[in-house]
Structures are given as structure tokens and as C-alpha cells.
Amino acid sequence: MTGPGDAEPGADRPVAVLVGPPGAGKTTVGELLAEAFGVPFRDVDADIEALAGKPIPEIFIDDGEDHFRALERESVVAALAGFGGVLALGGGAIMAEETRRALRGHRVVFLSVELADAMRRVGMGAGRPLLELNPRATMKYLLDQRRPLYAEVATVTVKTDGRTPEEVAAEVLEQLNE
Ligand SMILES: Nc1ncnc2c1ncn2[C@@H]1O[C@H](COP(=O)(O)OP(=O)(O)OP(=O)(O)O)[C@@H](O)[C@H]1O
Numbered sequence: 001m002t003g004p005g006d007a008e009p010g011a012d013r014p015v016a017v018l019v020g021p022p023g024a025g026k027t028t029v030g031e032l033l034a035e036a037f038g039v040p041f042r043d044v045d046a047d048i049e050a051l052a053g054k055p056i057p058e059i060f061i062d063d064g065e066d067h068f069r070a071l072e073r074e075s076v077v078a079a080l081a082g083f084g085g086v087l088a089l090g091g092g093a094i095m096a097e098e099t100r101r102a103l104r105g106h107r108v109v110f111l112s113v114e115l116a117d118a119m120r121r122v123g124m125g126a127g128r129p130l131l132e133l134n135p136r137a138t139m140k141y142l143l144d145q146r147r148p149l150y151a152e153v154a155t156v157t158v159k160t161d162g163r164t165p166e167e168v169a170a171e172v173l174e175q176l177n178e
């Protein structure tokens, strides 16, 4: 059994790791879950920006996606080993086999979202370099390509379509308690 009362703020592994596509609500729901658990929230996208000293779109422009993915793999491994709160991964982190392997043994929550809600939430993809061009077709491609990988790493899956962040967070807590 797990639950808010069982969270260990000083622990060196995340209470839960959130994965899912852009617009799934990893950051929004992650913050709500951290509050419920009484632990800090951390977003690997923010760790990467701190490591690179610049925002994600600039990393893509200046250094390319391969360099971004290398920083991402490094940041995920560091966070999994040394952070005791709720951790959100970037939408594409699970593309790396190394990262999928590193997630084994962790409580991994897949926040799923289908095309219509994902598009409504990310709009024209501002601040998300992969979605800058043809956002709807790109999102469809990303969802189709990644769905099996999110499912592979997940210990819990929660559908987010048509639900508020609060409803999603409540179901995550319920499923983590089962
Ligand atoms: N369940 C929801 N219902 C409606 N809107 C939502 C929901 N979850 C998140 N949103 C909204 O969708 C947008 C994207 O959410 P958020 O940034 O949390 O997604 P994300 O999974 O962290 O995306 P990214 O991978 O790009 O970081 C935000 O404006 C947020 O307020």
C-alpha cells in the first residue's frame, strides 16, 4: 500500500515518475500530486534547461535534437537516483532505451491523452520545438510512435481526456493506493 502518508520527502528515489506526450498534463498534474504527497515537484525539462543554461527551443536550435536527448538521458538518470519527490519526464524521454531501462523498479505513471485533447492543450505548440511545424500531423505521429513505449514503462496508466487536472490527480492517487 502506498499513499500520501507513505511518501518519504528525504528519500533518494521519486515517489512517482510521470510520463506521457506533450499536453498530457505531466507538469500540471505533477504539481498537484506533489502537493498531495507533501513532497517537492521536479520537471526534467527544467533540469535540462538548467544544465544547458538556456531554454529548450534554444538547445534545439543551437545544438540539435541529438544533443538535447543526451542532456535528457543524463538528467533523467541523475533525477531518478537523487530526488525524493514527484518527477515529470519530458514527452520524448522514453524514446531512449537507456531511460526505459533506468525506469524499471520505479512507480511510473503514464498520463495518456488522445489527439483531440492533446491538440487543444498544446495549441500551436509554442515552446515545443518538435511541434513548431505542422503541429497536428506531428502530434499524431508522436502519439502513434510513443504509445507502446509509455505503456511499456508504466506501472499505472490514467486517461486524461475530458478530465480536469484535479480529476486526473485523484485517479492517480487512487491507483497508486491499490
Ligand atoms: N486534464 C487537463 N484538462 C485540461 N487542460 C489541461 C489538463 N492537463 C493539462 N492541461 C493544460 O494543458 C496544457 C499543457 O499541460 P502541461 O504543461 O501540464 O503538459 P505536459 O504533459 O507537461 O506537456 P510537455 O510535455 O509539453 O511538458 C497546460 O496549459 C495545462 O493547463
Ligand SMILES: O=C(O)C1=C[C@@H](O)[C@@H](O)[C@H](O)C1
Binding pocket: 021, 022, 045, 056, 089, 090, 091, 092, 093, 127, 128, 129, 130
Ligand atoms: O515530446 C518531446 O519530444 C518533447 C517534449 C518536451 O517535454 C520537451 O522535452 C521537448 O520539447 C521534447
Ligand SMILES: [Mg+2]
Binding pocket: 026, 027, 028, 043, 045, 088
Ligand atoms: Mg511539462
